[in-house]
């Protein structure tokens with residue numbers, strides 16, 4: 001008789017996700033530097049992160065043997081004065097790609113932001129990738145990033161009915177948010 005496996009693993013192929021802590025800052029920054037290179041500092045998204053304070057209850061890291069191999073950070077910003085969560089960088093180590101880790105990181109951040117009461121998540125990224133997770137540019141024509149950007153890449157995800165609608169004006173670091181490091 002042919003033997004069959006006694007157990008079928010339901011575990012995903014990617015490593016476990018945890019909330020980012022201040023102790024991970026250096027290693028997560030090193031991961032982001034490896035994935036994006038120095039050019040990342042020229043991005044208009046970076047203007048919303050410099051001097052801002054990470055949302056610790058919505059920012060996730062994937063740990064393999066204790067080391068970050070994926071991250072998805074979230075920041076408090078406003079669009080025309082309305083608070084939304086700003087996502088990025090999303091980075092996955094090349095050795096860990098195409099296992100669903102990127103999507104899992106974004107979905108974890110999305111659900112944490114929903115639980116924390118944010119109305120929408122904003123990001124600048126590739127529509128074909130983030131569209132699978134529900135982001136669209138349907139309501140972003142009036143969203144003004146702090147610097148040059150391809151407006152088609154400005155994407156919103158509502159976290160409640162109509163949460164992505166009626167948002168327009170400049171995107172800025174949320175008042176009161178400030179870096180702790």
Ligand SMILES: CC(C)(COP(=O)(O)OP(=O)(O)OC[C@H]1O[C@@H](n2cnc3c(N)ncnc32)[C@H](O)[C@@H]1OP(=O)(O)O)[C@@H](O)C(=O)NCCC(=O)NCCS
Pocket residue numbers: 035036090091092093096097098099100101102103104124125126128129
């Ligand atoms: C984008 C990124 C986070 C995806 O991580 P990942 O763990 O491989 O993501 P997933 O496993 O959820 O999805 C992988 C799939 O998305 C596809 N994909 C990756 N980047 C894509 C993009 N920019 N546009 C469309 N599809 C993309 C892959 O080809 C792969 O397809 P497959 O499943 O058919 O092989 C990772 O490739 C990365 O860190 N890239 C460099 C940084 C970056 O571009 N970050 C996003 C900012 S826009």
